[in-house]
Amino acid sequence: MSDKTVDLRSDTITLPTEEMREAMAQAPLGDDVYGEDPTVNKLQELAAEKVGMEAALYVPSGTMGNTCALLAHSNPGDEALFEEQAHMYYWEAGAYANVAGLAARSVAGQHGVVTADQIHENVRGDNPHFAPLSVVCIENTHNNYAGHAWSVEEVSAVSAACREHDLKLHMDGARLFNAAVAMGVEAKEYTQHVDSVMFCVSKGLSAPLGSLLCGSNEFIEEAYRMRKRLGGAMRQAGVAAAAGIVALEQMVDRLAADHAVAKGLAEGLGAIEGVEVSFSPRPTNILKVDFAALGWSAADLVAKWKERGILCNPRPPHGARLVANRHVGLQDVGYVVEVTRELVG
Template identity: 35%
Template sequence: MIDLRSDTVTKPTPEMLKAMTEAEVGDDVFGEDPTVNAFEEKMADLFGTEAGLFVPSGTMCNQLCLNVLTSPGDEVIIDELGHVFNYETGAAAHLSSIQLRPLKGVNGKLTKELIESAIRPQNDWDPHTRVIALENTTNKGGGAWYSKEELLEISNLADKHGIFVHLDGARIWNAMTASGVEPEFFGSVSDTISICFSKGLGAPVGSMMLASRDQIKKARRMRKMFGGGMRQIGLLAAAADFAVKNHHPLLERDHQNAKLFAGAVSRNPSFSINLKTVFTNIVLFDVVAADVEKVLDEFKNRGIGMVQFGANTIRATFHFQISDEDLEEILNVTETISFS
């Protein structure tokens, strides 16, 4: 099957596996894995933060970040399409005793004005607005990215009100590719960042929390409490490091392929798409001629996997393991598939 269900479906390449087998390892719970230690330092330097912490997943990473930034009873402002709000099993309430305040942004993105209108007064009876959680690029928002100006405005607002900014950068690599924003800028406008290696970069596992030394120290303890203390994970850090070095440059092609696919969608009267909302590697489009299940089944019968992403909406996500031949087939099927 040509798998467009997600950019998390890629398999490690032989070159990545080789890098993994050559990694020097140690017990990371003791802080003794040299590959992990070097990689944490490297990513922290890249994004201009004091320290980093390698963790198993993007979900754990977001939850650790929120945990270290908040106290019970605090509130986190987030777009209603945010991953933390929709796809993390309500973890923020359970693990950190905090509540999320979802706002209706555009393509999963918040604006300074929207956030400002939701900041609460500091009364005893109000939840305390403690964190603004941004996602860059947005997943459910269709791969949209923040400009430098937008991020700076939000960061200045946060500073003015003494609120933290958390950046869910599961696809920060796509954001950098599309926007040209340099990594250290993200460190300058956020208090905590979660970056992932297992999305479009193609590592089998792994995310990293980037923050101050004190916050990482606290998160290291919480990671253990959440069950995320790992041992000889230099193997995984080596895969992630390989992915950053070798697969980040491939994301540009994924973005181009997504645009070509969106063009094919727009030429099929069974579908509807706003081409202006194709920002990176994620394409969201609506079905007008049949129900979504039927369309997904038909694509599947023709060898292409996608996922439902709303009542009438389908998501297709591009990644580096879609070959040129795959793309040709995807475009052909998408333009010609019909429903009667």
């Protein structure tokens, strides 16, 4: 086992910065259930400002934020529309069904991006045989499509289609700021076109926990009730929220460094014979690799790399997902590429 570790499993492994730890230690606190935690309130106000919305709600996780959004936008027995590889559809334990009580349909997007035409095509007439479609969910960046970033124009087009059919549009923006940095736009340029957005401060932004659900005052009032229903009400949560403030004030622009690391990995690994790399046309900090041509299984790949201190998450049958993050630098790219060359032989 190598003494060196290059952890590419996720950007969720990032540790809080010293500035975050200091802010957490000094944070003014109160009882957030009474709305009296000044640090939580400050974070929520900052989050709403960042995305150009009226209000925000601090929640323990992105999954809880997305679930609160579904509950607030719909009624049990309604239907939600997802991209077929979306995190909300694929990786959130079926919460749309077993918590929100929704039926679901999925459509295949191009790199995870759905179109206005697909929205129109999937709106069915008023018929008692059908669950009524009430909410469309999009993901930006798209995890399962190697962190692909939407364009603002694509979001705008889907938004217009949803308005035409009186549908709510929710954005799972867990890595929204990665998309904004990659595309050279402000986050609010995306979110002006959606009814609600959830983004995480605990991924590349490096806070230890938490996500923000943002929308109108009326929507957040209902989402607050849903957070309570899900057991997400917190007390002196400013201890954690303080790190989220630092994340939004100091850590957004540096996401470009993670994107550069991902690009270096894609180029270096892609140059090795037998290694197939999936890198988004609008890349951010995620890539996928496939070793099928070498006859390696995903388990083989994970084990071989782990022996040399390189950690990743498997993507069976023959691949893995790599996620650049603050603890992996350009110098580590060379190590990963050289080790892989040695292993491939």
